[in-house]
Each structure stands twice: as structure tokens, then as C-alpha cells.
Amino acid sequence: MRFSSFAQMLRHFAALSPDAPAFKTEAHGVLTEVSYAAFCAAVETRAAELQRDAGTCLGVLCDGSLACVTEIFAAVQAGRQVVLLNEDATPDLLQAADADCLWGDGDLTEALSPALTGGVKDGRGKLLFFTSGTTAKTKAVVLTEQSLCASAFNGGALLPLQKDDVLLCMLPLDHVFGFVCGLLWGLSCGACVALGRGARHYFDDCAFFRPTALSAVPLLLGFLLQKDLLGDTLRLVLIGAGDCPPQIPAALKAKGVRVSFGYGLTETSSGVALSLGDDPYAMTVCPDDRITLAEDGEILIEAPTCMMQGYYKDAAATKAVLYDGVLHTGDLGSFDEQGLLHIRGRKKEILVLRDGTKIFLPDYEKALLPALQGRDFAVTEQDGVPVLILCGSEDEREALTAALEPLMRDLPLGRRLRAIRFVRSPLPRTATGKIKRWAIQ
Amino acid sequence: MTRQEIMDTTITIVYECVPELEGKPLEESTVINTDTGIDSMGFTLIICRLEATFDVKIPDRQWKKLYTLGDVVSAIEKRLK
Numbered sequence: 001m002r003f004s005s006f007a008q009m010l011r012h013f014a015a016l017s018p019d020a021p022a023f024k025t026e027a028h029g030v031l032t033e034v035s036y037a038a039f040c041a042a043v044e045t046r047a048a049e050l051q052r053d054a055g056t057c058l059g060v061l062c063d064g065s066l067a068c069v070t071e072i073f074a075a076v077q078a079g080r081q082v083v084l085l086n087e088d089a090t091p092d093l094l095q096a097a098d099a100d101c102l103w104g105d106g107d108l109t110e111a112l113s114p115a116l117t118g119g120v121k122d123g124r125g126k127l128l129f130f131t132s133g134t135t136a137k138t139k140a141v142v143l144t145e146q147s148l149c150a151s152a153f154n155g156g157a158l159l160p161l162q163k164d165d166v167l168l169c170m171l172p173l174d175h176v177f178g179f180v181c182g183l184l185w186g187l188s189c190g191a192c193v194a195l196g197r198g199a200r201h202y203f204d205d206c207a208f209f210r211p212t213a214l215s216a217v218p219l220l221l222g223f224l225l226q227k228d229l230l231g232d233t234l235r236l237v238l239i240g241a242g243d244c245p246p247q248i249p250a251a252l253k254a255k256g257v258r259v260s261f262g263y264g265l266t267e268t269s270s271g272v273a274l275s276l277g278d279d280p281y282a283m284t285v286c287p288d289d290r291i292t293l294a295e296d297g298e299i300l301i302e303a304p305t306c307m308m309q310g311y312y313k314d315a316a317a318t319k320a321v322l323y324d325g326v327l328h329t330g331d332l333g334s335f336d337e338q339g340l341l342h343i344r345g346r347k348k349e350i351l352v353l354r355d356g357t358k359i360f361l362p363d364y365e366k367a368l369l370p371a372l373q374g375r376d377f378a379v380t381e382q383d384g385v386p387v388l389i390l391c392g393s394e395d396e397r398e399a400l401t402a403a404l405e406p407l408m409r410d411l412p413l414g415r416r417l418r419a420i421r422f423v424r425s426p427l428p429r430t431a432t433g434k435i436k437r438w439a440i441q
Numbered sequence: 442m443t444r445q446e447i448m449d450t451t452i453t454i455v456y457e458c459v460p461e462l463e464g465k466p467l468e469e470s471t472v473i474n475t476d477t478g479i480d481s482m483g484f485t486l487i488i489c490r491l492e493a494t495f496d497v498k499i500p501d502r503q504w505k506k507l508y509t510l511g512d513v514v515s516a517i518e519k520r521l522k
Contacts, residue, residue: 087502199485199501200492223482355481385480401475405508408472412505414481416474 003149003188005125006073007043013190014040020163022187024194024209025066031208033192034066046074053101056119057081059094059112061104062173064195069173069183071103072127076145081123083140084174085130088412091115097128097140097312128312129176131266131358140312141266143176150305151269152184154286158274159238159260161189161213166233168211170196170220175356177241180270181215181262185238206231213237218244219354219384219414225251238262239280240271241356243384249280263343267327269306273341282340291333291341298347299333300326349437354384355414361437371403376426378435385418389440392422442521447495447514454490455510459483469511491517 003009013020018037025032034042050058058075062068062084075082083097087108094102094112100119102109127148128140161167167186171178186193194209201208202220206229213236216224221239224230225248237252240262249259259280264271273283273291285291290302301307302325310318321328332344346352349361364379364386376391390400400420408416428436452467455477462477473479479487488504491497491513497520507513 088505199504200489202482202485203489219480219482223486227486401472405472408475409506409508412481413474413484413507418474418478418480420475 001188002153005076005145005149007047007077009149009188010036010040010043010073013187017163017190020190021192023066023069024166024192026197026208036190039066039070042070043073043077046070047077050074050078050080055080055101056121057083057097057099057101057117057123059083059085059089059097059099059102059104060174061085061087061089061102061108063087063104064169064173064198066195068104069195072173075103076125076127079124081120081126081128083128084179086172086174093130093138093140097130098123126309129174129179129266131176139314139317141176142309142312143266143269144309147269147306147308148176148180148184149188150288151180151264151271152188154288154306155181155185155238155262155271155274156189157287158276158284159185159236161186161191161236163190163192165189165191165213166194166209166211167191167213167215168194168196168205168209169215170202170205171215171217175241176266176270177215177217177262177264177356181238181240185215186213203227203229206234215240217241217354217356218248219356221248221252222354230255230257236260238274240264242352242354244354245384263331263341265301265327265329267308267321268301268303269308272301272303272306275340277340279340281342282336282338283342284340293333293335294328296347297332297334297344299329299331299341299343301329302326351379351381351386353381353386353414357412357414359386359415367407368404371407372400378427378437378440379417380437380440382419386415388417388420389427390420390422391424391426393424394422396422444514444518447517447521448510450494451491451510451514451517454494455479455487458487458490467510469509469514471510472508473510473513488513495521497521 013036019035021033022036022039023034058080060072083099094115095117098117098120100116125144127143130138131141169182171182173179196205210233212233215238234257236258238260252259261275261280262271263273263283272289273285275283288305292300330347332347334342351359361379378389379386456463495517499516
């Protein structure tokens with residue numbers, strides 16, 4: 001069913017099937033269910049409290065808990081602008097999003113509080129997700145509860161969940177794939193969402209919650225498969241947010257699990273195409289969306305119900321990618337004879353890792369410059385991880401590793417260079433000096 | 442518990458979690474992802490095993506700051522004191 005707000009969605013299922021479980025969570029080691037009626041009431045109560053406060057823009061340090069989900073829905077219902085953040089949130093991000101109040105971990109909230117701003121005047125219904133987007137800088141993408149609900153509807157229309165389904169949400173809620181495909185997809189179908197318990201429970205969440213459906217990034221899925229942690233109740237897996245090696249869908253199919261790939265961007269409120277048939281890489285465009293290809297194969301998206309309002313306070317960046325209602329994605333694709341979309345790569349210099357992290361390569365290489373001054377090098381992706389390709393000899397490995405160490409220490413593990421590979425010939429470049437990444441083997 | 446004992450246990454757990462590293466020398470200066478090829482999921486598994494073994498909790502935010510095996514040992518050592 002199509003909903004235009006979170007409140008409408010919750011009230012609908014609270015009236016239709018009040019006792020049906022909306023969430024499964026863990027409380028003191030015990031599996032606990034929260035019904036649609038109870039969750040809807042909790043959100044309404046909290047929204048009423050928030051309406052009495054003066055805040056206008058709430059930054060939520062997402063921890064994936066039921067309290068966190070309640071706070072997000074309540075703040076939206078109370079008319080606040082909501083900014084989805086993670087534990088790496090910085091004062092810059094808070095200020096960029098105009099947050100004037102914070103919810104989340106006490107220590108982090110306290111540390112970030114000095115950065116709070118004077119708030120906003122027109123934030124009602126807006127949810128801001130930070131993304132590296134299709135260009136270099138991290139930007140706040142302005143979505144709305146309508147666009148997010150529409151995206152969930154699109155997903156549910158192609159891949160419906162039933163009331164007795166349990167969708168396990170292991171993805172971060174500050175990522176639009178996690179928010180829509182880990183949370184809203186389930187709720188908009190009236191199914192039950194099991195709230196994963198974080199990284200420490202990647203190993204036993206499936207056994208604990210016994211999900212029938214799961215949204216995941218390739219890195220996590222590969223790990224769960226390798227360790228045989230998916231359990232025996234799973235019937236459907238939605239994969240998104242990163243390139244996926246074919247071994248993963250093959251292994252899932254061998255276990256009798258249906259596999260679907262999703263393609264979408266934060267700018268389109270998550271997925272705009274999903275695979276439904278035997279070939280997980282051949283995707284059907286979602287009902288509300290239209291996809292065409294530019295002459296060079298760039299994927300162009302029209303998504304009137306799901307498109308972002310723009311990058312927050314950045315009209316120039318918005319105009320650079322979204323004009324005449326069409327989003328220029330920077331991704332390359334093609335259609336097969338059945339009209340199904342296949343992703344072919346990226347036009348822009350973005351590396352998408354298997355955990356969904358994006359790296360804008362020119363910026364990454366610029367950060368390496370002080371350590372690699374005067375060297376001919378490039379960063380590329382091999383097997384889903386960043387690798388440094390450098391013209392030089394193996395003898396230099398130790399010195400280069402030491403030179404790069406201060407920078408690598410400051411990066412999260414997944415973003416650090418996994419390897420240095422030496423090549424003898426200068427790196428291939430265009431006439432204007434840009435690296436021909438596709439030509440680097 | 443001495444630092445060397447923590448290091449020895451850490452190395453044992455790394456070998457158990459990543460059997461393909463068996464035979465590869467691991468030391469304090471070993472860089473987690475470049476020298477061992479351990480990805481973020483594998484590292485999560487190792488940290489969880491270490492936390493359970495030493496009965497300590499390393500905050501999630503600090504996991505990301507760990508660069509070498511020596512850093513891991515220091516994080517455990519600090520919480521054992």
C-alpha cells in the first residue's frame with residue numbers, strides 16, 4: 001500500500017492488525033516483540049513531547065535501537081527536520097545540517113553539543129542523509145517522508161513481504177539503503193522488522209531473530225555465507241549498495257534463497273530498479289521510476305515520487321546533477337533485449353566498496369600526495385577493496401608503507417589501502433593527464 | 442597478564458579466525474589490513490573473540506582506529522588494568 005507519511009503507515013497497521021509484531025528486538029538477552037499498536041502509540045506519545053520542546057532540527061546518532069527508530073518517526077511527526085548521523089558525526093556535519101538538538105549516545109552527544117546551531121524554519125517532513133553522492137564532497141541529501149515512503153512502496157510492489165515475514169535490519173539507519181530496505185520496506189508491508197544488534201552480533205543475529213528476509217551489502221553477506229551464519233529460515237535476500245561478486249548470489253541460490261539486487265542512490269531515496277528473475281544482475285525498473293541512458297551510457301533517472309529535493313543549501317551541486325527532473329547518476333548501464341537494466345560501471349571516479357562505502361578517488365589520491373610526492377600512482381579497486389598502483393619497484397614497499405602510515409591510521413579499516421602493487425611502466429593517462437583507470441590492470 | 446601474554450593470545454585468535462594466515466609471522470608491527478588482508482568483517486570477528494576472551498569491551502568507535510596488532514594489544518591492555 002502507498003503511504004504519504006510515516007504516521008499514516010503506522011496508524012494504518014495499528015488499526016488493521018494492532019497485535020501484529022512491528023518489531024523484534026533484544027531486551028536483556030530476551031527476544032521481545034513490539035506490536036504495531038504499541039509502537040504507533042509510543043511514537044505518538046513521543047511526538048507530543050517533542051512538540052512541546054523548542055527544537056526544530058534533530059540530529060539522530062543512529063544506533064539501530066527501537067528507541068532510535070521511535071525518535072526518528074516521532075521527530076518527523078512533530079514537524080522537525082531530522083538529520084541521520086552515525087558515530088563518526090563531526091561538528092561540521094551538525095552545522096551543515098542546522099541541527100539544534102541531538103539524540104543518541106550520551107558521551108558523543110555531549111561532545112557534539114557545542115556545535116548545535118540556531119535551527120531551521122522550514123524543516124517539516126525533511127530527512128537529511130549524508131552521502132558522498134556523485135561528486136566529491138560529502139553532502140546532505142534532502143529527502144522527505146513522502147519520498148522515503150514512495151521508495152518503500154516501490155520496493156514492496158516488486159518484492160512484497162507478507163505479514164508473517166521477519167525482515168532483519170543489520171544495516172545502519174543513517175544510510176538510505178538501510179533506512180528504506182532494512183526498515184521501511186518491512187513496515188510498509190505490515191511485516192515484522194527485527195532490529196539487528198550491531199557488529200558484535202553479526203555472528204548470531206540470524207540465529208536469534210530467524211529472519212525470512214534480509215537486506216545487506218555484499219561484504220556482510222559474503223561473511224555470513226562464509227561462516228554459515230544465515231540460518232535456515234531465510235527465503236529472500238536483497239543486495240545493494242556495492243558491487244557484488246557472482247559467487248554470493250550463486251551460494252545463496254544453492255541454499256534455496258531468492259536473491260534480488262537493488263540499484264539506487266541516496267538521491268532517489270534508495271532503489272529505482274530491482275532484479276526479480278533468475279539473473280540477479282538484470283533489473284526491472286520500479287513502478288514510479290523511469291530510466292533512460294545518455295549517449296555515453298550514463299544512467300539517467302526520473303523518479304518524481306522518490307527524487308531528492310536537492311542537496312541541502314547547495315543549489316549549485318544540485319543543479320549539476322539534477323535538471324529538468326532528470327538525475328544524472330554518473331553510473332553506466334545498458335538494457336538487454338527484455339528491457340532489463342544492467343549496471344556496467346561508473347563514469348565518474350568513484351569507487352564503491354563492498355560495504356557500501358564510497359571513495360571519491362581524486363580526493364583520496366590528493367590526500368596521498370604528501371606521502372607520495374612526485375610519484376606516478378593511482379588508487380583503484382580490486383576485489384572490492386582500495387589498492388594503490390604505483391610505478392616503482394618492490395624494494396620501496398617498506399619505505400612507502402611507513403610514509404603512508406599516518407594517513408592510513410586516520411581512516412576506518414574499510415577505507416584503508418589494502419595493498420600496494422608495483423608496475424614498471426608509467427600509468428596510462430588521457431591527453432589531459434587524467435588516469436585511465438579502466439586501462440589499469 | 443603481561444603484554445606478551447596478551448599478544449600471544451591475540452595471535453592465536455587471529456590464526457583461529459583467519460586460518461589462511463597460519464604460518465605467516467605476526468608481530469606487534471603487523472598492519473592489520475595490508476599485512477594480513479583481514480577485511481572489516483574479519484576484523485569484527487577477531488575483536489569480538491578477543492573481547493570475550495579477555496572479558497573487556499573496546500568501544501566500537503575505537504575499533505576503527507586500530508592499525509597494527511600492537512594497537513589491538515594496547516587497547517586490551519588498557520582495559521585490563
